[in-house]
Amino acid sequence: MVFCLTCGAEVDEYDSAYYARAMLCIPCYIKKTSEASFAICSKCGLRVRQEESKQRRGRAYCGYCFSELERIDQLPECSLCARRIEAHQHSLRLSDGSIAHSSCAAKKWGRQIQVFCFYCGKETSHFKILPNGKATCPRCDKSASQEGGSKARHMPILVAVLRRIAGAERQQL
Ligand SMILES: [Zn+2]
Ligand SMILES: [Zn+2]
Numbered sequence: 001m002v003f004c005l006t007c008g009a010e011v012d013e014y015d016s017a018y019y020a021r022a023m024l025c026i027p028c029y030i031k032k033t034s035e036a037s038f039a040i041c042s043k044c045g046l047r048v049r050q051e052e053s054k055q056r057r058g059r060a061y062c063g064y065c066f067s068e069l070e071r072i073d074q075l076p077e078c079s080l081c082a083r084r085i086e087a088h089q090h091s092l093r094l095s096d097g098s099i100a101h102s103s104c105a106a107k108k109w110g111r112q113i114q115v116f117c118f119y120c121g122k123e124t125s126h127f128k129i130l131p132n133g134k135a136t137c138p139r140c141d142k143s144a145s146q147e148g149g150s151k152a153r154h155m156p157i158l159v160a161v162l163r164r165i166a167g168a169e170r171q172q173l
């Protein structure tokens with residue numbers, strides 16, 4: 001004789017699905033599966049099938065949120081704002097070896113920050129963050145326009161010509 005593990009009801013010995021139902025009678029099995037078959041994602045609230053949900057630090061997540069959290073875990077942490085640095089965000093390495101958002105390095109957060117100039121490698125706290133997210137020391141700051149006069153003279157002819165063409169096209173538009 002076999003019995004249901006939950007309610008103790010007798011189950012037909014020839015019921016071949018008894019073990020497949022984790023030794024439950026049919027009503028208990030239906031009740032159990034309908035209760036336990038869904039999990040609520042702790043992040044987005046989505047209802048997901050139990051077997052499709054993922055566990056992380058004792059919480060259930062849908063597959064999407066789970067892989068998103070796993071992905072975020074892999075991202076480096078900014079040493080200035082303590083947030084994660086997303087792949088699309090500019091970042092740079094400070095001279096203490098830690099990594100930070102370029103935008104945080106530009107803000108400095110009231111801290112003395114030293115970086116290596118992207119161009120000459122010199123360690124400096126008087127740096128500027130370029131639009132490409134790189135740090136530059138004042139000497140290598142190609143974007144400085146104060147001495148633009150002398151720069152223009154040294155500009156290779158081809159570049160000067162290309163700029164003129166680009167300028168002319170812009171005027172036509
Ligand atoms: Zn039962
Ligand atoms: Zn989710």
Ligand SMILES: [Zn+2]
Nearest residue numbers: 078081101104
């Ligand atoms: Zn940051």
Ligand SMILES: [Zn+2]
Nearest residue numbers: 117120137140
């Ligand atoms: Zn430099």
